[in-house]
Amino acid sequence: MITSIVMALVIVAVAGVAYVAGNRFGRKSTEGLVAQAEELAARLLEDARREADNIAKEAELKAKNAALEAKEAAEGELKEKKREIQVQEKRIQQKEEHLDKKSALVDQKEMDLLKKEQSVSTKEQALAAKEDELTKAASEQRARLEQISGMSAEEAKNTLIEAMESEAKHDAAKRIKLIEEEAKETADKKAKEIIAAAIQRYAGEYVSEKCVSVVPLPSDEMKGRIIGREGRNIRALEAATGIDLIIDDTPEAVILSGFNPVRREVARLSLEKLLADGRIHPGRIEEVVAKSEEEVEKAIKEAGEQAAFDLGVHGIHPEVLKLIGRLKYRTSYTQNVYQHSLEVAFLCGIMAAELGINVKQAKRAGLLHDLGKAVDHEVEGSHAVIGADLARKYGESPKIVHAIAAHHEDEKPSTILAVLVQAADALSGARPGARREMMESYVKRLEDLERIATSFNGVSGSFAIQAGREIRVMVSSDQVSDEQSVLLARDIAKKIESEMTYPGMIKVNVIRETRATEFAR
Numbered sequence: 001m002i003t004s005i006v007m008a009l010v011i012v013a014v015a016g017v018a019y020v021a022g023n024r025f026g027r028k029s030t031e032g033l034v035a036q037a038e039e040l041a042a043r044l045l046e047d048a049r050r051e052a053d054n055i056a057k058e059a060e061l062k063a064k065n066a067a068l069e070a071k072e073a074a075e076g077e078l079k080e081k082k083r084e085i086q087v088q089e090k091r092i093q094q095k096e097e098h099l100d101k102k103s104a105l106v107d108q109k110e111m112d113l114l115k116k117e118q119s120v121s122t123k124e125q126a127l128a129a130k131e132d133e134l135t136k137a138a139s140e141q142r143a144r145l146e147q148i149s150g151m152s153a154e155e156a157k158n159t160l161i162e163a164m165e166s167e168a169k170h171d172a173a174k175r176i177k178l179i180e181e182e183a184k185e186t187a188d189k190k191a192k193e194i195i196a197a198a199i200q201r202y203a204g205e206y207v208s209e210k211c212v213s214v215v216p217l218p219s220d221e222m223k224g225r226i227i228g229r230e231g232r233n234i235r236a237l238e239a240a241t242g243i244d245l246i247i248d249d250t251p252e253a254v255i256l257s258g259f260n261p262v263r264r265e266v267a268r269l270s271l272e273k274l275l276a277d278g279r280i281h282p283g284r285i286e287e288v289v290a291k292s293e294e295e296v297e298k299a300i301k302e303a304g305e306q307a308a309f310d311l312g313v314h315g316i317h318p319e320v321l322k323l324i325g326r327l328k329y330r331t332s333y334t335q336n337v338y339q340h341s342l343e344v345a346f347l348c349g350i351m352a353a354e355l356g357i358n359v360k361q362a363k364r365a366g367l368l369h370d371l372g373k374a375v376d377h378e379v380e381g382s383h384a385v386i387g388a389d390l391a392r393k394y395g396e397s398p399k400i401v402h403a404i405a406a407h408h409e410d411e412k413p414s415t416i417l418a419v420l421v422q423a424a425d426a427l428s429g430a431r432p433g434a435r436r437e438m439m440e441s442y443v444k445r446l447e448d449l450e451r452i453a454t455s456f457n458g459v460s461g462s463f464a465i466q467a468g469r470e471i472r473v474m475v476s477s478d479q480v481s482d483e484q485s486v487l488l489a490r491d492i493a494k495k496i497e498s499e500m501t502y503p504g505m506i507k508v509n510v511i512r513e514t515r516a517t518e519f520a521r
Contacts, residue, residue: 215271217252225280226254226271236282237274240289241267260378261329262300266292300325303338311345311363317394323374330373337373340428344369347424357416365403365421368396372404384408426505445502452495453508456488470507471496477514485510 146152151159217223227234227247234245243258245267254271258264269292274280277288304321308314316324328338345366352362372379372387379386388405405411406418413419446464449471453462458479463472473492475485489510496506 214250215254215256215268215275217254217275220252222275223247223254226274228280228282232282233280233285236285237267237270237289240286241270243267245271261331262296262326265329266296269295297322300328303328307338307342307345307367310342311349311367313345313360313364313367316364320368320371320390320394320396323371323390324367326374327370332370332373335429337370341367341370343428344421344424347427348420351420351424352417355416355420361397361399362417362420364396365400365417366424368400369404369407369421369425382408382410384410445500448500449496449506452499453492455495456492458484458488466507468502468506470509472509472511475510475512477512480512482512485512 142153145156225233226237226245228236234247238245241258242260242263243256243266246255246257248255256264256267256271258267266289270285270289273288273292274285277284300322301318302325304316304323304325307324308316308321324338324341327341328336330337332340345363348362348366349359352359368387368391370383370387371390372381372383372385375386375390384405384407388401391404392401399415399417402411402415403418403421406413407421407425413422445468449464449468450462453459453471453473458475459473460476461474463474464470465472471492473488475488480488489508492510493506493508496508
């Protein structure tokens with residue numbers, strides 16, 4: 001449209017110019033030009049007018065379409081709103097119906113409660129009336145009894161109390177006599193048990209004889225000879241002994257690794273002989289290992305016989321003596337089990353002599369109590385149960401078998417001998433220097449002791465002393481009485497037994513004191 005108007009203006013301008021030129025060059029020649037220009041301008045104006053009308057119509061049509069689309073969108077939103085409103089109305093209607101039902105149910109319950117209250121009120125009135133009747137009847141009965149007996153209620157009460165007091169004194173006297181008789185019957189047995197648990201007067205020298213696992217070499221050159229060409233020497237030695245040889249960067253040393261202490265001892269002796277002899281090859285290795293096995297078996301037998309001889313215990317089966325000798329190469333918590341068994345046997349003998357029971361039998365039980373540790377790496381189960389089975393197999397008496405099985409509570413101790421073995425075993429393992437433990441576990445045990453003690457009410461402080469074998473507990477005198485302190489000591493001991501694992505016994509001391517302080521000025 002704008003283009004047409006511009007062209008029309010141009011034509012008008014041209015016509016104007018032509019008119020001026022016509023005035024200047026001649027009217028006739030220019031009138032034709034003017035007429036043509038006017039006609040062209042008229043056509044262009046008409047075209048521009050039509051184009052403008054078309055544009056206006058298109059704009060009007062677009063506006064109508066936009067309005068129609070807006071109207072349809074608005075109607076769609078309105079329909080969606082109406083749908084949501086209908087859904088909400090339906091929900092509200094359902095809730096109202098639910099509330100109406102609940103209201104009706106509540107009204108019904110209120111009616112039922114009202115009826116029940118009326119019923120209870122009626123029953124209470126009836127019970128009150130019956131209680132009044134019973135009270136009157138009791139009063140009448142009491143009056144009749146007083147009239148018949150010739151005594152008042154207070155006099156009858158005093159008479160009954162005197163009779164009951166006399167009867168209670170008589171029963172108490174019989175009970176005291178019965179308790180005294182029972183105490184006399186059990187005093188001797190109880191005294192022996194207490195003495196067996198308390199005796200700690202033996203402290204022999206401790207010989208730590210650990211199984212050797214490192215063999216020194218004269219020089220690092222010997223490592224190559226031990227390995228041999230393509231490793232044949234070391235393979236032959238491992239196959240003959242059943243022990244792994246570890247040859248690493250450790251200077252002038254070979255490490256022997258194996259769970260069987262006897263085989264490890266055979267491997268150690270064999271390797272030392274081979275190093276001293278200098279001839280190291282598979283044939284020589286088998287020969288030396290066979291000789292070393294004979295020497296170790298002989299040493300085991302001699303150790304078992306020597307233990308029985310030193311203790312004065314005879315008649316032990318030769319196979320049992322061999323098992324005792326094998327304990328020479330077994331350690332437990334770094335304590336040599338052979339020396340530990342001898343020590344337990346001596347302790348059992350000393351305590352048996354003090355208690356007046358069979359000393360040799362006690363020594364025998366003490367010597368054999370850890371018999372299962374000689375084979376516990378080959379047989380599954382507790383070493384106490386394994387040892388009891390071996391003792392039973394080789395003809396030991398039932399008392400000895402029971403003492404072996406009960407020394408770690410696998411069975412409940414039922415004889416004095418079993419208690420003696422249990423106490424001697426604890427004494428041997430618990431005395432200072434017998435066994436070593438890591439610093440971390442030692443500190444942890446002290447911390448656990450103090451934590452358990454301070455977990456009880458009324459405890460103001462606790463201190464683990466005597467390397468964890470005694471705990472002193474300070475209590476507040478205003479919160480814990482003398483009687484309660486006795487119970488507190490027992491409760492702390494029970495909790496220590498249930499939550500901790502430790503050798504020997506732990507003494508619990510509960511200390512309660514009252515201090516009064518004043519200043520003289």
